[in-house]
Amino acid sequence: MNLVTVAPIILVAGLAVPLGAQEVKEPRTGVSFPVKQDGMTLLGVGVRTKTFLRVKGYAVALYVSDAALAGPLAVHRGRTGTPAFYRDLIWGDFPKLMVLHFVRDTTPGQIRDAFYEALPSIDRGRLDLFSSHFGTPRNGQKVLLRWAPGGVLETTSAGEVKPPIADKTFAGAVFGIWLGEKPIQEDIKRDIVSRAPQVLP
Numbered sequence: 001m002n003l004v005t006v007a008p009i010i011l012v013a014g015l016a017v018p019l020g021a022q023e024v025k026e027p028r029t030g031v032s033f034p035v036k037q038d039g040m041t042l043l044g045v046g047v048r049t050k051t052f053l054r055v056k057g058y059a060v061a062l063y064v065s066d067a068a069l070a071g072p073l074a075v076h077r078g079r080t081g082t083p084a085f086y087r088d089l090i091w092g093d094f095p096k097l098m099v100l101h102f103v104r105d106t107t108p109g110q111i112r113d114a115f116y117e118a119l120p121s122i123d124r125g126r127l128d129l130f131s132s133h134f135g136t137p138r139n140g141q142k143v144l145l146r147w148a149p150g151g152v153l154e155t156t157s158a159g160e161v162k163p164p165i166a167d168k169t170f171a172g173a174v175f176g177i178w179l180g181e182k183p184i185q186e187d188i189k190r191d192i193v194s195r196a197p198q199v200l201p
Helices: 066-070 073-076 083-091 108-118 126-130 166-179 184-189
Strands: 024-025 032-034 041-050 056-065 097-101 142-148 152-157
Touching: 024 041, 032 041, 041 066, 041 097, 041 184, 056 066, 056 166, 066 073, 073 083, 083 166, 097 166, 108 126, 126 166, 142 166, 152 166, 166 184
Parallel strands: none
Antiparallel strands: 024 032, 041 056, 056 097, 097 142, 142 152
8 A cells, every 4th residue: 555646536525424423434435433532523534545546545534622623723714725724734733633544454564665755854764663653554443643732643553552752843744644735645635624614613
């Protein structure tokens, strides 16, 4: 699996789901994500695909703390597609969570090489450590990437909590893989915030 190659996706799942729903299903993988989790609200879901054959790698969901939606992110109400909104999503020091639900088996080498390609300016020793936290994701397993206070990146893979990485610059770079100016897949960047217009108070 390659985290980097770009491919199109159809249907923005979050837009088709009522605000009162308890779960949102990513339509191409059939993976469902709860709307609420640990004081956070789901902003949207997407799917990572490989080009040409459009092989699905993982469904992805983005959660943001309710306090951030009512606080620092509230200024973006009605303007959730702007670069400023995405910058604040990446760099804002509030709880946020990226959930990767794998829908095919992967290898540690595929994970490592994908991060090498997605983050070419980051020290490879740091990327080796981070990619090792993923282990060997199998179909149906989840990897959770959580932003903790101060920009500490916490990773949980298949239910196992990994040592945190206390580096705000690195944490921002990781979230920027999906939300940055040059995301790994433009449709993911759009889809994982598709519920933002509904949930910003």
